[in-house]
Amino acid sequence: MIWSSQLVSYMSYSGVLFFCWVDVLCNFSSFYHMLSGHVMGKVTFHQKEGGVTYLRESRELAANLPTMISFQLSDQQRNLRTFKFTYTWDLGNGDVIVGSDPVMQCRYASSGNYKFKLDVGVRINKVVRLTGLYSMDLTVLDAISSIELKGPLSYSVNQSSSLSFLIAGSLPAWLCWRVLPNCRSLSHVSCKMERLYERQFELNYTFKSLGTHCLDLNAQNDISELQASYSVYVQKNPVSLLIFILPCASLIIAAVIFIAISVCRPQQVLLQSNEVSF
DSSP: OOOOTTEEEEEEETTEEEEEETTSOOOHHHHHHHHTSOOOEEEEEEEEETTEEEEOTTSEEETTSOEEEEEEEOOTTOTTTTSOEEEEEEOSSSOEEEESOSEEEEOOOSOEEEEEEEEEEEEOSSSOEEEEEEEEEEEEEOOOOEEEEESOSEEETTSEEEEEEEEESOSSEEEEEEEEETTOOOTTOOOEEEEESSSEEEEEEEOOSOEEEEEEEEEEOSSOEEEEEEEEEEEOOHHHHHHHHHHHHHHHHHHHHHHHHHHHHHHHHHHHHHHHHO
16 A cells, blocks of 8 residues: 555554644644543524524524524544534424434424433444533523504594503513604604513503604514504594583574574564454
8 A cells, every 4th residue: 555655654542543644733642632531512503584594692592483503513633523423413392313414404383491402422433432412401482473553543632542562472572662743753762662571561652743643663582573663643632622512512502592582582572462452
């Protein structure tokens, strides 16, 4: 067998032959330490929504989204690059996947807490096998899917109104809201933040002007964000209209009565005079 001129030495460990090249640092003591230890690396989680991929560093995932879990081997001296690894992925939801690919695709169907485990193994020879066990707690959350305004779309001016919103998604969450008169986007009108611990949120607000108003809403939790907008119409207060109408109606009724009396009284006097002359 003819060896390349770059091959300068070789060493054997447990029946496995390793070659050292001139342009590669070959440290037998460090390699032996690796063989006697564990497989080192890092587990990362990515989720894709639409055309955007998110790195989930906080170990909080969104339910019903394509999830990519990958293992990055820590092998700076590249001593294990030629060996075949096996990966056992335990998702904590009853699914266990075994394969030789350091990347796997999955999807958590429902929210909750899961114990994720990854068992990484590499066989050096018939005797030596390196392993690495990674375990972590995952929290799967429901993304904010809707912000629904419950109730009427018309309100009275200068009157305290109650607006009810229903938030669909995992809690706690943040809700930021603002009201734009005439639906004009004003940069100086900032939104007001509310911390939500319940799905239903009650907002008490007094509209100061008539016409169409836009209600801008932004809800977010740890893994999602959603915007919504509603148009509401603000009209005059029916009570104030009634207060204005009643005096007017009273005046009209009084005028009608006065006219009726004025018309009927001369006829009554005339009839009485005719009776006297008869």
